[in-house]
Amino acid sequence: MTIAAPRPPDGWSALVNSRWPMNFMVTDGPRADPVTSLTWGLLILSVAVIVIITLAVLAGIIARRSRQPIASLATAPVGRDIGGLSWIYIGLALTVVALVAALIWTMQALAAVDSPAHAPRLTIEVTGHQWWWEVRYLGAAPSETFTTANEIHVPVGQPVLVKLYGADVIHSFWIPALTGKTDTIPGRENVAWLQADRAGVYRGQCTEYCGAQHAHMAAFVVAEPEAAFETWRQGQLSAAAPPATPDATAGEAVMVSRCGSCHTVRGTTAGGVLGPDLTHLMSRQTLASGALANTPGNLAGWISDPQSAKPGSLMPPTFLSGPDLTCLRTYLASLR
Numbered sequence: 001m002t003i004a005a006p007r008p009p010d011g012w013s014a015l016v017n018s019r020w021p022m023n024f025m026v027t028d029g030p031r032a033d034p035v036t037s038l039t040w041g042l043l044i045l046s047v048a049v050i051v052i053i054t055l056a057v058l059a060g061i062i063a064r065r066s067r068q069p070i071a072s073l074a075t076a077p078v079g080r081d082i083g084g085l086s087w088i089y090i091g092l093a094l095t096v097v098a099l100v101a102a103l104i105w106t107m108q109a110l111a112a113v114d115s116p117a118h119a120p121r122l123t124i125e126v127t128g129h130q131w132w133w134e135v136r137y138l139g140a141a142p143s144e145t146f147t148t149a150n151e152i153h154v155p156v157g158q159p160v161l162v163k164l165y166g167a168d169v170i171h172s173f174w175i176p177a178l179t180g181k182t183d184t185i186p187g188r189e190n191v192a193w194l195q196a197d198r199a200g201v202y203r204g205q206c207t208e209y210c211g212a213q214h215a216h217m218a219a220f221v222v223a224e225p226e227a228a229f230e231t232w233r234q235g236q237l238s239a240a241a242p243p244a245t246p247d248a249t250a251g252e253a254v255m256v257s258r259c260g261s262c263h264t265v266r267g268t269t270a271g272g273v274l275g276p277d278l279t280h281l282m283s284r285q286t287l288a289s290g291a292l293a294n295t296p297g298n299l300a301g302w303i304s305d306p307q308s309a310k311p312g313s314l315m316p317p318t319f320l321s322g323p324d325l326t327c328l329r330t331y332l333a334s335l336r
Helices: 012-017 033-066 084-114 226-237 246-259 297-305 322-333
Strands: 122-130 132-138 146-147 150-157 160-166 172-174 179-184 190-194 199-205 216-226
Touching: 033 084, 122 172, 122 179, 122 190, 122 199, 146 226, 160 172, 160 179, 172 216, 179 190, 179 216, 246 322, 297 322
Parallel strands: 122 160, 150 216
Antiparallel strands: 122 132, 132 146, 160 190, 172 179, 172 199, 199 216
16 A cells, blocks of 8 residues: 655645644555555454454354253263364464464565665765754765755655664654654664655654654655756755845854854855754755744744744754844845
């Protein structure tokens, strides 16, 4: 069973608030489909067993009530009911067949999700931080490598190798429609893979409790046709465009002096590595790892007081003046 993840008509950031954003019973890729099929199959088998046992118990109760009552246990005949033991043999045989079939199916599913059908052409490194995802696309040369955050773009129909790391505590990377859960552990490299067979946006989540904002540590996989993905990749490789207005120029100076020790904007002297790379911030649909939609109002609020939106996050209040905040927001809005 494969169903594509829907793209909301008013922008895919609406997926953050959709009713079933983490439905693991509907998948859309060869890394997840075998497990989903196995889950549905075992669920149907379990329900069938419950129904059969219930019917057998009810039939036994009805059959017992239809018999003549025994006047006294002392006069009850002693003997084996004809055909009674055969039902035990039949039930045991059916149970063995069902268990062996389930075992074989499980082994086949494990083999299918162990590795993709062919070697991935795209490799990304995903590092879990409190509380956001650093995403690094590896290229054949350093000039073809870039870093983004929280949103993972992939080409449709192509397997993607995902190397997972933990920066602080243990996190767990999970995109239920595309791949299973894999922990990101400090000091260790874990490897997973995913593949989206249809274009769409797939919601993910950290599923290992990692602190106060664990619930606000979402990830998104954006599956696009090959041409659209390549266009996005080429855009991400470029440095930030120079400021085009006086306000944006002033905002760049604020960015470098007040934010550059934690964040990077390629093409400027801001080179911090503690927070997400902001070079193409406005190409992302959400802020704070899915906690907020990327709108001008939310961006200004997040800059001025991140603790009000995500208490405990490592980004401190900036205490900017009104004009500085306006200029900084104007500059960040130009980072596309």
